[in-house]
Amino acid sequence: MAISLDNKKKKHNFVTKYFLLHMKVSILFVFFVVLAPVFSSKASDLMDTLSYNYFSPNGDSINDSYIIENLEKYRDNKFSVFNRWGDLVFYASPYSNNPNDGENKTFIGLCNQPLCVFGKNLPEGAYFYQLEYKFEDKPTYINGKIILKR
Numbered sequence: 001m002a003i004s005l006d007n008k009k010k011k012h013n014f015v016t017k018y019f020l021l022h023m024k025v026s027i028l029f030v031f032f033v034v035l036a037p038v039f040s041s042k043a044s045d046l047m048d049t050l051s052y053n054y055f056s057p058n059g060d061s062i063n064d065s066y067i068i069e070n071l072e073k074y075r076d077n078k079f080s081v082f083n084r085w086g087d088l089v090f091y092a093s094p095y096s097n098n099p100n101d102g103e104n105k106t107f108i109g110l111c112n113q114p115l116c117v118f119g120k121n122l123p124e125g126a127y128f129y130q131l132e133y134k135f136e137d138k139p140t141y142i143n144g145k146i147i148l149k150r
Helices: 007-049
Strands: 077-082 088-092 125-135 138-148
Touching: none
Parallel strands: none
Antiparallel strands: 077 088, 077 125, 125 138
16 A cells, blocks of 8 residues: 655645644734733733632631722622532622621621521631622623631
8 A cells, every 4th residue: 555645735734834823823912912911901900809719707807808909999799609519608789898887798707698508607618709890881700719717
């Protein structure tokens, strides 16, 4: 059995791969160099500060409530916290960073939903949140996890 290689087809594949590689590089360049600074200058204030994922509501006045910095810029927001089984254990609309606004507006480790399995005080563990806010009149969602340590 003879194997024949078509040089034109081989050259065509090389040109196609070369072209596609340059297209990918060009798209990445446009995104990271041209578009990313535009988007990040508008939305990074909130997104960069949501990296806090640990708090300890133990009454020592240090990290007793979950704080979302720069949230005051986005007054129309909704904050939901779910346990590891996906049950909603906390909901606030709008969310407030001030614990003096009440347990229904600030997450201080207490459940504010009627069907909480563990009652009012939530046990230590991992919880998941979803923050919804309006950015340029479009709903935007940020999801993450929160570690609660008493």
